[in-house]
Amino acid sequence: MAPVTAAPDPLADQMPGQIWPLTATRDGAGRLCLAGHALSDLAATHGTPLYLYDQTTLDGMAAAYQQALAAAYPAASEAAYAAKAWLSTAMARWAAARGLGLDVVSAGELAIALHGGFPAARIHFHGNNKTPAELTAALAAGVGRIVVDHAAELATVDALARAQGIRQPIWLRINPDVAVDTHGHTATGHAGSKFGLALADGTAEAAALHALRLEGIELCGLHCHIGSQFRATEPLTLAVQRLLDLAARLRDRAGWRLAELSPGGGWAVPYLEEQAAGLPAIGAYVTTVAQEVIAGCRQRDLPLPKLALEPGRSLAARAGVALYRVGAVKRSGAVTYLFIDGGLADNPRPALYGARYSALLANRLSAESPQRVHVAGPYCETGDVLIQDIELPPVQPGDLLAVPASGAYQLSMASNYNAALRPAVVWLTAGEAHLVQRRETLAELLAREGASGLSFGRQAA
């Protein structure tokens, strides 16, 4: 595999390329800046590892979805942010203000969304094994759509809704059995996946017909999500056709009308500049999906449903930058390691999916010729290598490394491995840098401990 080249440097062509936030620049001193804030100043104030979110980039991504939907789809539409990519109350408030919907998958995500004032009616609750307690909380909050994953869940939602004296709008998650070109861990629409109701053997159709007979449930839509980080639309358009076939059969058999259709999220982002080549823009992807729905409905004589897309990564990834401080440079055999103060605990993606990242020296520009290094974190695992094989200028202890495309599935998958403290998050606008999540503290780690009541006898001498 070729080494990752750290270029393009935002200063080199004054363009942020495809992986840095839209506001990335270098100032006169060569310091990397986002929204006009020098990253070295932010590191001095908030410490490292530090996660930065650029609101201009988030706004641009949300607008790309909303404008493409409005232009390409003549009926109602909605872009709903998939909160699992990264959620905080700030993100929930931002999504609410931008008119996005919100997908949540747990009582925890629901609580954060509601705490951020996100309107419950615009929340879709997904998940393949929601507990009765989670469903109770969701119904009590007035969540707009429960996305039912399997037949047993239908009965639970129906019973809970009737107990609360309501009729809960739901979607059914359908498994359309399509193959998606992505990492095996993030493909979700193939036969045998744990997600959704199988189409091929009639399970989905039977569940839908059953749902139509339940008093506590209003079946208003069909949903699928076939995978994440895919770059081709063909499997998705095939899935759309299969969902519309099901909708037409349900119309014919039960007079049902498909009011809402969600073909999920999953559109890829480039993590390396060269991965941007050949990747259609968000607008092109949305237009392809919209046209497929329009043509498919026309063929089957179905009225156009409301079209809901659920982007997570493609909304959030590019807006985020992870900032680390270099602690040491070490040679081991033929390899040079740059040790930074984060890695596996705040970003497990390289270890989980073999994900590749790039980085830039953030606190200064260097004209020195680049060297091939591995960027590794402090965690006790050989797999804690954030970037395997990258060309960077010679770096000193104390320098700062900035890693782009860090806004999705990093903090939301962060762990306390080695009792690491989860990083702080700063939200950047042109005028302000807001600390929206402070760094976790040792007191918070210790707050969960409850060993005081245990007795182990006398302490050994």
Ligand code: LLP
């Ligand atoms: N809708 C549903 C039902 C989903 O399960 C997901 C992601 C999305 C929407 C948003 O997909 P996106 O647009 O973000 O690709 N941890 C993995 C990604 C897991 C995605 C899970 N579901 C990673 O770091 O690559």
